[in-house]
Amino acid sequence: xxxxxxxxxxxxxxxxxxxxxxxxxxxxxxxxxxxxxxxxxxxxxxxxxxxxxxxxxxxxxxxxxxxxxxxxxxxxxxxxxxxxxxxxxxxxxxxxxxxxxxxxxxxxxxxxxxxxxxxxxxxxxxxxxxxxxxxxxxxxxxxxxxxxxxxxxxxxxxxxxxxxxxxxxxxxxxxxxxxxxxxxxxx
Amino acid sequence: xxxxxxxxxxxxxxxxxxxxxxxxxxxxxxxxxxxxxxxxxxxxxxxxxxxxxxxxxxxxxxxxxxxxxxxxxxxxxxxxxxxxxxxxxxxxxxxxxxxxxxxxxxxxxxxxxxxxxxxxxxxxxxxxxxxxxxxxxxxxxxxxxxxxxxxxxxxxxxxxxxxxxxxxxxxxxxxxxxxxxxxxxxx
DNA sequence: CGAAAAAAATTGACACTGTCAAGATATCGC
DNA sequence: GCGATATCTTGACAGTGTCAATTTTTTTCG
Numbered sequence: 001x002x003x004x005x006x007x008x009x010x011x012x013x014x015x016x017x018x019x020x021x022x023x024x025x026x027x028x029x030x031x032x033x034x035x036x037x038x039x040x041x042x043x044x045x046x047x048x049x050x051x052x053x054x055x056x057x058x059x060x061x062x063x064x065x066x067x068x069x070x071x072x073x074x075x076x077x078x079x080x081x082x083x084x085x086x087x088x089x090x091x092x093x094x095x096x097x098x099x100x101x102x103x104x105x106x107x108x109x110x111x112x113x114x115x116x117x118x119x120x121x122x123x124x125x126x127x128x129x130x131x132x133x134x135x136x137x138x139x140x141x142x143x144x145x146x147x148x149x150x151x152x153x154x155x156x157x158x159x160x161x162x163x164x165x166x167x168x169x170x171x172x173x174x175x176x177x178x179x180x181x182x183x184x185x186x187x
Numbered sequence: 188x189x190x191x192x193x194x195x196x197x198x199x200x201x202x203x204x205x206x207x208x209x210x211x212x213x214x215x216x217x218x219x220x221x222x223x224x225x226x227x228x229x230x231x232x233x234x235x236x237x238x239x240x241x242x243x244x245x246x247x248x249x250x251x252x253x254x255x256x257x258x259x260x261x262x263x264x265x266x267x268x269x270x271x272x273x274x275x276x277x278x279x280x281x282x283x284x285x286x287x288x289x290x291x292x293x294x295x296x297x298x299x300x301x302x303x304x305x306x307x308x309x310x311x312x313x314x315x316x317x318x319x320x321x322x323x324x325x326x327x328x329x330x331x332x333x334x335x336x337x338x339x340x341x342x343x344x345x346x347x348x349x350x351x352x353x354x355x356x357x358x359x360x361x362x363x364x365x366x367x368x369x370x371x372x373x374x
Numbered sequence: 375c376g377a378a379a380a381a382a383a384t385t386g387a388c389a390c391t392g393t394c395a396a397g398a399t400a401t402c403g404c
Numbered sequence: 405g406c407g408a409t410a411t412c413t414t415g416a417c418a419g420t421g422t423c424a425a426t427t428t429t430t431t432t433c434g
Contacts, residue, residue: 025294029294031421033419033420041384043421044384045384047421047423048382052422108215124352143354148364152340155343155346155347156339156341158343159346163291164298170335177332181336185336185373218391220390229413229414231392231393232411234394236411240392240393
């Protein structure tokens with residue numbers, strides 16, 4: 001509990017330091033040693049909690065999926081509008097650059113980490129929720145063309161936006177632009 | 188021309204070696220020294236042609252945009268069908284993983300490199316071609332909601348596909364799936 | 375309470391990386 | 405042939421991830 005040798009909750013502190021570092025330079029430029037320094041511990045401390053660099057990024061991605069699912073769920077429950085969920089999708093990416101950028105970079109992660117798999121499945125399920133179609137047993141379908149179209153559109157717009165590939169007039173008010181192009185989708 | 192000291196066309200050889208390496212491990216894991224070894228030259232040779240690592244990746248991205256624009260143009264001119272251009276978009280990504288993955292990773296590139304800017308503008312112009320809308324002076328519009336919706340949808344689908352985020356039934360025949368979800372777009 | 379066991383964090387080393395400066399070698403202009 | 409220049413190599417440097425060994429703390433339990 002004291003702050004001499006044992007940190008108390010170093011795992012938490014390392015994740016937070018990692019998120020800060022990712023926000024500054026992207027997940028690809030993350031340095032374990034820099035994260036350790038930021039958290040005030042020795043250079044090899046992170047490895048003890050996460051195994052390796054991919055392990056730390058995996059923890060960040062998993063936490064990102066949880067927060068993502070929370071945000072989407074909140075919007076869906078308060079509005080019941082699928083289009084609003086799409087807008088929340090984009091807004092999460094803008095407001096949580098570090099998490100979002102890490103979540104969709106599989107080559108940096110331990111893809112089969114159970115915690116990550118579970119969190120990713122939850123955020124995916126949230127996305128498909130409310131798109132109507134269900135299988136015979138009542139569970140929501142995982143492949144649903146209309147939902148996949150909407151997901152693709154929102155994800156693509158978001159990726160292009162974050163990569164700076166959109167015209168300035170779009171980037172200045174992305175929310176309006178997204179609602180605009182969303183109306184081109186047949187409901 | 189001989190192969191002793193001067194290589195002949197080392198720049199070309201390095202780009203090709205880089206593309207091979209990227210195909211294996213993604214643009215983020217590219218090592219200049221490994222590329223140099225692959226091309227059979229010393230570890231510092233690449234820096235002389237490309238300045239730094241980002242310079243080499245920028246050259247790859249620029250060449251990717253050129254090839255991309257070529258592919259899209261070919262399809263547009265032979266079919267005149269915008270939906271076919273979308274399919275070609277995805278197919279290019281699948282068939283040219285290394286180029287595609289590099290093109291849309293701005294944090295690894297010299298974004299204002301003239302060659303890259305020019306090539307990226309060309310591939311973007313090709314995308315917007317044939318979507319109808321024009322400005323008063325006759326040039327195609329850069330912001331066109333319908334075209335942006337289509338671009339977002341195709342790009343998003345492609346990104347999700349390449350990231351392994353789609354259900355197996357989609358990944359097994361992505362072309363059919365893309366045509367399927369494309370029909371959810373109001374023309 | 376106190377010793378044994380486990381957990382947490384440190385230290386030091388290793389091979390690898392990008393980048394820079396200095397030197398060596400080839401080609402080109404004249 | 406000869407100076408200028410482009411091309412490539414060599415050697416060095418700090419920074420990186422990862423591993424093994426060690427030190428320090430906490431927990432377990434008789």
